Amino acid sequence: MTTAHPPAPLPRDPGLQPERTALAWNRTALAVAINAALVLRAGALGGAPLFVAVGVLLLLAAGAATAYSAIRKRQLLRAVGTPPQSSSLALLLAAAVTLVASAAGIASILTIR
């Protein structure tokens, strides 16, 4: 009787890497949403429609990050072998959104009351 080859071991956490990465995007979306709420509050209280517009833009960005979290999870779960690289565009956009939020935050601190 020949001993069957043991099946090749599966990668240790094929499902957890995508999950952690998707959750990290989700938490980032939440942090963007908090800043969106603060900019919206500044705009509403200070009667500054520009801040309201930026707040809405940041809310949309938070929604986009949430959607990207789901997309990234599916990309990573579906991939066999080497999953797709990090998208430098997605990361650049995340940094850019944070810069926009910072600019709005600084402007609201300096101009409102």
Add this chain to the structure above:
Amino acid sequence: MRNPQWRQQGEEPDYRFTLANERTFLAWIRTALALLAGGVLLHQFSHALGPRWVVVALAVLLAIIGAVLSVIAYTRWRANEIAMRTGKPLPHSVLLPLLAGFCLLTAAVIAVLMILG
């Protein structure tokens, strides 16, 4: 967006390390967003604290550091990717002690304002 030039060099690292680097970038971005939110919250909700100019200066400083961190987050992610691709050691950074020191300073200033106010 075209694949950046630096992606041509070296070898693709283990995907777990690539993803860890992506998550580290996101952690820095969240730190930036948290500092920013802290600054704006301080400005919007701290009317009992004074002198006002100190509060405004601290809030602006927090927001500026948030902005700077968002740029550093991207450049560090990129530097880490390149280091992993080319098999070099990860870049050394004094960012963590600096950030910890700044958080301590912020907490101290707010504590002093609360005691004096």
